[in-house]
Amino acid sequence: MSGNGISLEARELTRVYRMGSEEIRAVDGVSLTIGRGEFVSFVGPSGSGKTTLVNLLGCLDNPTSGELHLAGRSIFGSGHILSEKDLTRVRRELFGYIFQNFYLIPTLTVRENVALPLAFYRKPETEEEVDRLIGMLGLEQRRNHLPRQISGGEMQRVAIARALVNRPEILLADEPTGNLDTKRTEEIGEVLQELNRSRGLTIVMVTHNPGLARLGERIVEMRDGRAFEA
Amino acid sequence: MITKFQVAYRNLLRKKMRTLLTLVGIMLSSWVLVSLLGFNRGYERSLNHDIENMGYQLMVMAKGCPYEAATMMLQGGTGLRYIDQTMVDSIAKEPEVDKITPILMQAFFDPNKGDGGGIAGYYGVDPATFPGMKPFFRFRQGGWFRDETAAEAVMGYEAAELEQREVGDMIIVPEKNVTLKVVGILERTGTQDDGTIFVPLKTLQKIAATDKITTIGIKLKKDADSAKLEAELYKLPDVQVVSFTQVKQTIMKLISTARVMVFSVAVIAILIAMVGVVNTILMSVLEQQQEIGILKTMGAMPGDIFRLVWTETLIFCGCGGVAGIGLAFVLARMTDILMRRILPYAPGGGLVAIDLRLALLTLTVIVTVGLASGIYPAWKAGRVRPLESIRSDGR
Ligand SMILES: Nc1ncnc2c1ncn2[C@@H]1O[C@H](COP(=O)(O)OP(=O)(O)OP(=O)(O)O)[C@@H](O)[C@H]1O
Numbered sequence: 001m002s003g004n005g006i007s008l009e010a011r012e013l014t015r016v017y018r019m020g021s022e023e024i025r026a027v028d029g030v031s032l033t034i035g036r037g038e039f040v041s042f043v044g045p046s047g048s049g050k051t052t053l054v055n056l057l058g059c060l061d062n063p064t065s066g067e068l069h070l071a072g073r074s075i076f077g078s079g080h081i082l083s084e085k086d087l088t089r090v091r092r093e094l095f096g097y098i099f100q101n102f103y104l105i106p107t108l109t110v111r112e113n114v115a116l117p118l119a120f121y122r123k124p125e126t127e128e129e130v131d132r133l134i135g136m137l138g139l140e141q142r143r144n145h146l147p148r149q150i151s152g153g154e155m156q157r158v159a160i161a162r163a164l165v166n167r168p169e170i171l172l173a174d175e176p177t178g179n180l181d182t183k184r185t186e187e188i189g190e191v192l193q194e195l196n197r198s199r200g201l202t203i204v205m206v207t208h209n210p211g212l213a214r215l216g217e218r219i220v221e222m223r224d225g226r227a228f229e230a
Numbered sequence: 231m232i233t234k235f236q237v238a239y240r241n242l243l244r245k246k247m248r249t250l251l252t253l254v255g256i257m258l259s260s261w262v263l264v265s266l267l268g269f270n271r272g273y274e275r276s277l278n279h280d281i282e283n284m285g286y287q288l289m290v291m292a293k294g295c296p297y298e299a300a301t302m303m304l305q306g307g308t309g310l311r312y313i314d315q316t317m318v319d320s321i322a323k324e325p326e327v328d329k330i331t332p333i334l335m336q337a338f339f340d341p342n343k344g345d346g347g348g349i350a351g352y353y354g355v356d357p358a359t360f361p362g363m364k365p366f367f368r369f370r371q372g373g374w375f376r377d378e379t380a381a382e383a384v385m386g387y388e389a390a391e392l393e394q395r396e397v398g399d400m401i402i403v404p405e406k407n408v409t410l411k412v413v414g415i416l417e418r419t420g421t422q423d424d425g426t427i428f429v430p431l432k433t434l435q436k437i438a439a440t441d442k443i444t445t446i447g448i449k450l451k452k453d454a455d456s457a458k459l460e461a462e463l464y465k466l467p468d469v470q471v472v473s474f475t476q477v478k479q480t481i482m483k484l485i486s487t488a489r490v491m492v493f494s495v496a497v498i499a500i501l502i503a504m505v506g507v508v509n510t511i512l513m514s515v516l517e518q519q520q521e522i523g524i525l526k527t528m529g530a531m532p533g534d535i536f537r538l539v540w541t542e543t544l545i546f547c548g549c550g551g552v553a554g555i556g557l558a559f560v561l562a563r564m565t566d567i568l569m570r571r572i573l574p575y576a577p578g579g580g581l582v583a584i585d586l587r588l589a590l591l592t593l594t595v596i597v598t599v600g601l602a603s604g605i606y607p608a609w610k611a612g613r614v615r616p617l618e619s620i621r622s623d624g625r
Pocket residue numbers: 017018019024025026044045046047048049050051052053621625
């Protein structure tokens with residue numbers, strides 16, 4: 001998509017929450033560049049602005065100021081704000097998301113959950129993606145199970161498959177193992193690393209788990225809304 | 231793969247009890263609506279059928295309120311006013327008259343009929359002219375009387391059914407202890423005639439010890455001026471003229487009051503059901519904010535979510551509507567009985583006539599109203615922002 005190898009570029013991104021007369025600068029002038037195929041971990045204390053930043057990068061939210069370029073395209077900048085529809089278009093083109101809670105649809109089977117995004121939007125040549133991902137994430141035996149019939153680790157793998165079914169360029173993961181034990185956390189870590197290596201998937205991950213964070217080639221630390229790279 | 235429709239209907243299955251209750255609400259309102267529409271049609275049709283099958287369009291009787299006469303008849307046959315039979319000949323001379331027949335109505339109290347007795351209605355009819363008025367009468371058994379003074383009777387379908395009579399049986403006129411031989415039993419006509427016992431006029435006059443009659447039935451010539459004849463008849467002393475067109479109008483007027491009331495009930499039922507739909511859908515939208523949010527991160531547009539939620543409403547109203555209409559078909563007979571209880575006058579025959587057209591009309595109404603009530607919850611769901619819904623999750 002972008003020829004120059006840059007997947008994502010943020011300049012002076014700022015997000016201010018206004019609570020009455022109080023202003024919280026949750027993200028305070030963050031500039032960073034993430035290249036295609038990079039695996040970047042965001043760490044930092046609670047309330048330091050990790051989620052807020054990652055949401056801005058993932059077009060889930062509009063910044064108060066600053067610029068964002070994605071795949072060579074200017075998304076936010078010079079005060080222009082995208083409508084919900086435009087944000088949706090950018091999101092479904094470029095991103096897959098996973099969260100601490102898996103948000104599987106409880107009435108749909110594993111396979112149906114994975115295929116669900118295709119009901120709304122479908123990139124060309126994604127027909128076989130559902131089964132390929134199910135196979136790759138080791139969910140064959142579970143394909144016809146309902147979410148309540150599988151383990152937390154499996155649920156997160158279903159969520160990963162669902163996030164990838166439309167072949168996104170960037171996977172955004174906000175504390176993907178926050179609800180999982182050590183063993184499952186390691187499993188998910190391996191899956192993410194494998195996806196990054198074999199498919200060249202760009203991964204932006206927030207985590208409190210130092211072991212998991214170390215899987216990233218880069219670790220960005222957030223403090224009071226600012227980003228510091230080790 | 232999975233379609234939006236599947237997502238919508240599986241979602242409805244999630245809260246089974248709530249879905250079921252809402253469905254029952256829609257079903258009941260659709261049942262009420264289609265039954266009422268069917269009743270509206272059926273009632274008028276049966277009334278027309280009744281009136282056409284009277285055979286005559288005008289009836290002349292002694293002055294007095296016809297309802298009063300009817301009540302008196304029901305109370306035991308005494309007190310009925312009579313008119314002279316000679317009047318028949320003078321009316322027959324009027325140019326508008328096609329056919330004319332004298333009738334003597336008598337009602338006797340039969341202590342053996344039903345629980346605690348009942349009224350047996352006897353019609354003294356003229357064998358020469360009465361059958362001509364009712365060419366549509368069909369005999370299940372036997373035929374008309376042998377002559378005009380025979381001690382014979384022709385029984386209406388239900389009258390015969392009730393007493394398990396066959397041709398050749400002897401029946402006893404209550405109160406009078408006169409024996410009559412059954413010579414004919416009529417097929418069902420779906421009118422009041424079904425409950426009547428017909429006897430030759432002269433025979434009944436002898437039994438009732440009178441030479442008078444109570445009623446004259448008049449059949450008009452084709453295209454004759456009914457109003458002119460009515461005016462003419464009113465000149466006769468002490469009679470009143472009942473025109474069945476008028477009777478029909480009066481009855482329809484009486485019915486329309488009942489109709490307005492029942493329609494209000496239907497409208498209220500539909501409104502309540504729709505409030506139920508809005509409530510159910512809105513609740514599920516609120517409960518599933520996060521899921522809706524996640525659909526949006528997957529690339530669902532506000533319009534997609536709107537349609538998804540709207541589809542749920544559509545499924546609700548479609549299923550509930552169809553079930554209600556089915557129920558109405560199945561319970562038409564019961565509705566009929568219920569209606570007869572609350573109506574001032576009910577003709578014979580089916581009161582509730584539901585056909586495919588009415589069913590489709592009802593379904594359209596239910597679905598339209600349902601879709602209208604789905605707009606708000608669907609719009610609300612479409613506006614859910616992915617971020618807030620995911621954040622609203624006590625991180
Ligand atoms: N919707 C909001 N309205 C107001 N303030 C908010 C909102 N979202 C976040 N904040 C504030 O912004 C700051 C950064 O929050 P954020 O969720 O980005 O932190 P975080 O680093 O992800 O924390 P955690 O590790 O606990 O998830 C916090 O002070 C938080 O209270």
